[in-house]
Amino acid sequence: MQRKPKISASRKLILMVAKAKEELEQEILDKEEEKHRYLAERAPPLNMSGLSLGQLQDLCRELHAKIDVVDEERYDIENVEAMSGMEGRKKMFDAAKGSAQ
DSSP, rough: OOOOOOOOOOHHHHHHHHHHHHHHHHHHHHHHHHHHHHHHSSSSOOOOOOOOOHHHHHHHHHHHHHHHHHHHHHHHHHHHHOOHHEEEEEEEHHHHHHHOO
């Protein structure tokens, strides 16, 4: 006589899927919290109260310049990753050597 399992296979599968869904949702929340912590640490809120129009314009120019630099670096990294073989490694080495100078 064969023993009947305490829980059916379909019920077990449903429970496993529900548990996986809960873990995935928790992982998403954890990543979002980590993102907020990282941004709060790396990019503190700007204090713009009391700045004149000219100072605000200078601040905007400065921020746009920083954004341009980051975009260029991101674009360079994406291009180097897209290249393969010796050419990609040479380009990555040249980029690292150029930023170190």
